[in-house]
Amino acid sequence: MPFYRAVGEVPHKRHTAFRKPGGGLYAEELMGVEGFSADSALLYHAGLPTAIVDAVGYDAPMASRTPNLPLLPRHLKTHKLDASGADAITGRQYLLANDDCRISYATAQVPSPLYRNAIGDECIYIEDGEGRFESVFGAFDVGPRDYIIVPTSTTYRLAPHGDGPLRTYVVEATGHITPPKRYLTAKGQFNEFSPYCERDLRGPAGPLIQEGTDVEVLVQHRRGWTKLTYAEHPFDVIGWDGCLYPYAFNVEDFEPITGRVHQPPPVHQVFDGSNFVICNFVPRKVDYHDGSVPIPYNHANVDSDEVMFYCGGDYEARKGAGIEQGSISLHPGGFTHGPQPGAAERSIGIEYFDELAVMVDTFRPLDICESGFACEDTGYAWTWSGSHRTKGV
Numbered sequence: 001m002p003f004y005r006a007v008g009e010v011p012h013k014r015h016t017a018f019r020k021p022g023g024g025l026y027a028e029e030l031m032g033v034e035g036f037s038a039d040s041a042l043l044y045h046a047g048l049p050t051a052i053v054d055a056v057g058y059d060a061p062m063a064s065r066t067p068n069l070p071l072l073p074r075h076l077k078t079h080k081l082d083a084s085g086a087d088a089i090t091g092r093q094y095l096l097a098n099d100d101c102r103i104s105y106a107t108a109q110v111p112s113p114l115y116r117n118a119i120g121d122e123c124i125y126i127e128d129g130e131g132r133f134e135s136v137f138g139a140f141d142v143g144p145r146d147y148i149i150v151p152t153s154t155t156y157r158l159a160p161h162g163d164g165p166l167r168t169y170v171v172e173a174t175g176h177i178t179p180p181k182r183y184l185t186a187k188g189q190f191n192e193f194s195p196y197c198e199r200d201l202r203g204p205a206g207p208l209i210q211e212g213t214d215v216e217v218l219v220q221h222r223r224g225w226t227k228l229t230y231a232e233h234p235f236d237v238i239g240w241d242g243c244l245y246p247y248a249f250n251v252e253d254f255e256p257i258t259g260r261v262h263q264p265p266p267v268h269q270v271f272d273g274s275n276f277v278i279c280n281f282v283p284r285k286v287d288y289h290d291g292s293v294p295i296p297y298n299h300a301n302v303d304s305d306e307v308m309f310y311c312g313g314d315y316e317a318r319k320g321a322g323i324e325q326g327s328i329s330l331h332p333g334g335f336t337h338g339p340q341p342g343a344a345e346r347s348i349g350i351e352y353f354d355e356l357a358v359m360v361d362t363f364r365p366l367d368i369c370e371s372g373f374a375c376e377d378t379g380y381a382w383t384w385s386g387s388h389r390t391k392g393v
């Protein structure tokens with residue numbers, strides 16, 4: 001995170017005795033990345049954050065991977081995966097994965113267990129629904145079109161509320177997810193070229209204290225999943241400060257950069273991952289040169305696989321391909337992709353695109369997981385030509 005926050009009570013001087021009203025010390029915890037050399041937070045617990053009483057293995061959600069062979073563009077329909085009684089953590093259905101990130105979708109109807117991802121940061125995009133994010137840092141409400149960025153090893157849970165389920169599209173990193181460096185000054189403030197800034201980010205406003213003993217936390221770690229049982233509830237932090245904490249950013253606060261002719265996807269970047277980027281295409285005025293073609297030109301991204309999650313409006317370039325709300329397209333490296341037939345001509349003269357999509361570009365190839373195959377529209381690859389000669393589709 002680029003800027004400092006302080007929530008609840010913290011002592012004036014770090015690493016000094018900070019006593020509870022009835023006596024005894026609060027337990028200070030430093031949570032930091034890159035050893036002790038980069039962003040961190042100091043949290044003050046009423047109990048010991050180290051006090052576990054049990055540890056058992058836990059069966060990880062299915063995420064086995066199959067290479068994209070033969071090489072094909074793919075179309076996944078996430079809403080076909082809707083399941084009843086699922087939560088936002090154990091209900092994640094993994095779609096695409098490589099060693100740098102795992103992409104999943106969950107339709108949450110019940111609160112998740114307490115959970116900690118010790119492999120990397122998470123980016124949770126709320127496609128629809130209302131909910132509450134609760135963590136050791138505090139809580140905040142989330143709703144449609146929010147991103148939640150969760151730092152590695154944050155203990156949290158996500159609970160839907162309201163009428164509908166909480167639809168979540170999740171990118172789990174092996175590493176960290178941050179605003180792109182080019183949006184930040186040398187000291188970490190968002191600069192004037194950035195499409196969003198500090199005012200657009202929502203963090204926990206106050207401490208979240210919950211009572212409990214023998215509290216289970218699911219931990220996803222580098223060797224699998226483990227269920228740890230804590231002697232006392234991990235949500236016992238009376239204050240923290242620092243530059244590492246979960247926050248939400250609503251995509252409607254992303255200010256699109258437009259031009260006379262087509263702007264390349266990097267202007268739509270919202271986050272930087274470890275060997276991947278996240279971009280969003282938001283409703284916007286489009287190209288205003290007299291002869292401009294507003295939709296994208298055909299392109300071969302020779303260094304990346306491109307994943308688009310279509311989550312609002314009407315995506316002009318994909319009309320006629322069966323893409324709908326909740327669809328995902330995978331356009332892998334080695335395959336030149338572009339608009340559907342006729343879309344370029346139709347787009348000339350259009351002044352505004354009412355579209356919303358979240359894009360992940362990975363720099364290593366993505367494999368396909370079981371749930372990806374389970375919701376695949378296998379006709380997508382042939383929608384540019386209208387035929388599939390070898391299989392008669």
Ligand SMILES: [Fe+2]
Pocket residue numbers: 299306331337
């Ligand atoms: Fe593309």
